[in-house]
Amino acid sequence: MSILVNKNTRLLVQGITGNEGLFHTQQMIAYGTNVVAGVTPGKGGEWVLDGKVPVFDSIKMAIEASGANTTVNFVPARFASDSIFEAADAGISLIVCISEGIPVQDMMRVRNYLDQKKVRLVGPNCPGLLTPGEAKVGIIPGDIAIPGDIGVVSRSGTLTYEVLYALKLVNRGVSTCVGIGGDPINGTNFIDCLGMFEADPHTEKVILIGEIGGSDEEKAAEFIADHMTKPVVSFIAGQTAPPGKRMGHAGAIVEGGSGLASDKIKALLAAGVKVASHPEEIPSLL
Numbered sequence: 001m002s003i004l005v006n007k008n009t010r011l012l013v014q015g016i017t018g019n020e021g022l023f024h025t026q027q028m029i030a031y032g033t034n035v036v037a038g039v040t041p042g043k044g045g046e047w048v049l050d051g052k053v054p055v056f057d058s059i060k061m062a063i064e065a066s067g068a069n070t071t072v073n074f075v076p077a078r079f080a081s082d083s084i085f086e087a088a089d090a091g092i093s094l095i096v097c098i099s100e101g102i103p104v105q106d107m108m109r110v111r112n113y114l115d116q117k118k119v120r121l122v123g124p125n126c127p128g129l130l131t132p133g134e135a136k137v138g139i140i141p142g143d144i145a146i147p148g149d150i151g152v153v154s155r156s157g158t159l160t161y162e163v164l165y166a167l168k169l170v171n172r173g174v175s176t177c178v179g180i181g182g183d184p185i186n187g188t189n190f191i192d193c194l195g196m197f198e199a200d201p202h203t204e205k206v207i208l209i210g211e212i213g214g215s216d217e218e219k220a221a222e223f224i225a226d227h228m229t230k231p232v233v234s235f236i237a238g239q240t241a242p243p244g245k246r247m248g249h250a251g252a253i254v255e256g257g258s259g260l261a262s263d264k265i266k267a268l269l270a271a272g273v274k275v276a277s278h279p280e281e282i283p284s285l286l
Helices: 019-031 059-066 077-089 104-117 157-169 190-199 216-227 261-270 279-285
Strands: 011-014 035-039 053-056 070-073 094-097 120-122 128-131 135-138 147-154 174-179 205-211 232-237
Touching: 011 019, 011 059, 019 035, 019 135, 035 059, 053 059, 059 077, 070 077, 070 135, 077 094, 077 104, 104 120, 147 157, 147 190, 157 174, 157 205, 157 232, 157 279, 174 190, 190 205, 190 216, 205 216, 205 261, 216 232, 216 261, 232 261, 232 279
Parallel strands: 011 035, 011 070, 035 053, 070 094, 094 120, 147 174, 147 205, 205 232
Antiparallel strands: 128 135, 128 174
């Protein structure tokens, strides 16, 4: 009942000994995620969280010892791109990068490299993934969603939480929630997730949460019109944003007449998507 992560995910935490890494590792383990190792260069041989998780100096060593197949990255921005390269070279197939503030130039190099390697990146600057009842990879609170048949993909972290909780209040469950992040250059996009949800037999409906800036939502609308048989409901954040002002995310800026909320809503409506005027309206549109 999921895409990308499930109960078979063997998770490795990059930057596990930092404050963020340690705190969220504890949360992920408490949720039931199978965290098998951590990596912090120079801290190899240590154990964290009362001896629950071994720490290694390199990802290669961690994989050999633990069989990890997915990493979640809490490494500070200036080292994050190198740590993504290391994960890809070590043979990890799914990298989830929570780190915020990675320079666009670094991400362009990362994206180009991962495309050649056929490695999937979710993020950066994202809340990660949640498959309710099976695995939580990242920082999405586990208790705000229940298992079900609705796929969620979002550019906005906070709105993701609002929508998951609104669904839970009316007893609607989620197959997988993917927070793709709001940076201008990211790994996995709306179209990637829509394709996976379309192919997933356990996902019946999809929620797409977009925001101003860029043209990803318009491209998603084209994909929905041409390839999706499952109903899609959407919400676009930043409908009252003044042009030229950045709203929260590095990618959420309206420039030169493109990236407007109105254009995105128009494209989605034309593709047959129901668009909510506020997040709490989404459950009733489903």
